[in-house]
Amino acid sequence: MSEVPGAGSTGVLVVEPMGNAGPFLAAAAERLGLRLYGATHREIHGRYAPWPTGELAGVCFTDLTDPDRALDDMESYCREHRIGAVAACWELFTPLVAALAARLGLPGNDPALAHAARNKIAMAGAFRAAGIPVPLDAVAEDAAQARRAASEVGLGWPLVVKPAEQGGSWGVSVVAGPEDLDEAVAAARRFTRAMPHGLALDPRVLLQAYVPGPEYSAETVVLDGVPYALPVVAKDTTAGRYRVETGHSCPAGLPPDLTRAVQHAAARAALAVGVRNGIAHTEVKIPPGSDTPVVIETGARLPGDNICEIVEAATGISEAVAYLQAVTGRLPETGAVREGAAAIRFLLPGRGGVLDHVRVPEVPGTHSEIGLRPGDTVPEPADSSGRIGHVVAVADSPARARALADRAIAGTSLRVK
Ligand SMILES: Nc1ncnc2c1ncn2[C@@H]1O[C@H](COP(=O)(O)OP(=O)(O)OP(=O)(O)O)[C@@H](O)[C@H]1O
Ligand SMILES: [Mg+2]
Structure with a gap:
């Protein structure tokens, strides 16, 4: 394991903790006895509500769009607060986090490759250079x-x-x-x-x-350049011009050889974009009749869409814990401790407008969250902002988890004017 330059320090700086994985990172930090600090813009921090204000030991205010200034501000902040690790919670800032870790001499990703984890054109080049199957x-x-x-x-x-x-x-x-x-x-x-x-x-x-076939995602946690596979998740999307994720389920229901193939492709993708001490979320499609996953994209961050919750509910693995372990130079815990199943389904109204009414029925084994209130604007269903809430179901098999979540979604009364 790595010699941790910040040894003895229990602080981790999270660059833009407002991301979907933020609350999972906060819970993971508490479990590991780490203090979480945030880096963000002052005006964005003013709009944090209710999360994550109360969860942070402190906040470094900077301008994340100005890399030189942000690196100076965050470096001073980390030194002042004896912060011994840095983590990303916003995909577009993952190169900044890699540069910060390098400056501070902390475990992190390869700054020379990190741009490829943010920019899909550079990513395609990095994948091709590594011989990874891509469209x-x-x-x-x-x-x-x-x-x-x-x-x-x-x-x-x-x-x-x-x-x-x-x-x-x-x-x-x-x-x-x-x-x-x-x-x-x-x-x-x-x-x-x-x-x-x-x-x-x-x-x-x-x-x-266009790559046909079903879609999957898998996280890979990497410690000192060594990848450790995390569970494969099946992804459902809309089918037309716009591919918006409508749900995820874990386990993915793939046979063991394809599960390993997806995890192998995900690990190769993570390494190709320079993930060295961190985590990556990789998306693949498996064309019909093929056993070779084609990589669509990867990101050097935890997954969004509450996938952390689904994976943990199904397997007991906390991907956020594994990520914090990797950035603090500890061996990540990646073994499943239970064989359950979980699914998330998003409420995606068929058109944009103004939300008039929404009510999700109570289905045992499920819980739901609605992000909008009546009177709020519902965006067109062209991207993930069109989703107004979700249902999570936990069960003993993926089919049952999906069925429970589907039942709650089907029974939802929803009016958009
Ligand atoms: N080459 C492709 N062939 C088939 N489908 C694709 C391809 N590229 C993208 N898609 C579909 O479009 C979705 C969104 O594309 P992509 O993941 O590249 O964009 P994104 O904005 O980074 O997505 P997100 O952040 O929602 O994961 C994919 O999950 C997939 O369903
Ligand atoms: Mg994607």
Whole structure:
């Protein structure tokens, strides 16, 4: 195990703890006896509610969109507070976290490769260099280039158009034919800055051949360059032009050889983008008739979508604990302690508008959370912001967990005006 430069320190600085995994990191820190500090913008901190204000031992206020200033501020803060580890909780800041760990001499990811964990164009290059199966792709700066690239590279139809840098399926479209390409490129280029931080984004778009088949995700925790596999999760998405995640379940129901193949692909993807002391969330698809997972993307962070909750409910493994162990130089706990199952289903209204009414029935074995209140705006169901809540079900088999969550979703009364 690594010599921890911050040995004796119990502090971990989390760069933007507001991410979906934030509450899981807070619970994990408590279990491990670590103090969690946050780094964010002062005005964003002012809007934190109710989480994570009460969970943090302190906050480093900085400007995360200005890497030089952020690194100076966070370095001083870590030295002042004797913080011995750094962690990411926001995908676009994972290169910043790698740079900070390197500056402080703390366990972290390879700063020279870290950009590939944020930028899907660089990621495709890193995957290809490592020999990882990926879809054929092309890069374009505008619709004319995209039209040319689509035909010259022979991506076929449908193809997928996505922003070089984004998350939450924002700006991602599955394009059926050439007539829809211009609109998809415009959608991928719509956001030039990532909110709420205002981080400037690479305006280029990535075109990828469409990979058919079911989709899965798996985390890989890495300690000193050695990957440890975490459970495979099955992912459900909408089927049309916009692929919004509608649910996840664990275990994924794959035979053991395919489970290992997904975990192997995920580990290779994590290492290819320089994850060295950290965690990665990798998404793959397995084409029909194939036993080779094709990697769609990876991120050097914990999963979103409450996957931490699903994995822990099903297996007893806390991915957030494993992540904090990796960044503090300890051997991560990755063994399942139970053989249960869990599923999450998202409430995704069929159209945008104003929420008039929503009520999720009480189904034993499930619990639900609604993020909007009547009168709130419901975004169009084109990306993950269109989801207004979720149902989690825990059971003894994945089929039963999915059925329970589906029953709660089917019984939900929902009106959007
Ligand atoms: N090449 C592809 N072939 C088939 N489907 C794809 C492809 N690329 C993306 N998708 C679908 O679109 C979804 C979103 O794409 P991607 O994961 O690249 O974007 P993202 O915004 O980072 O997603 P998220 O943050 O929601 O995971 C994928 O989960 C998958 O369902
Ligand atoms: Mg994705």
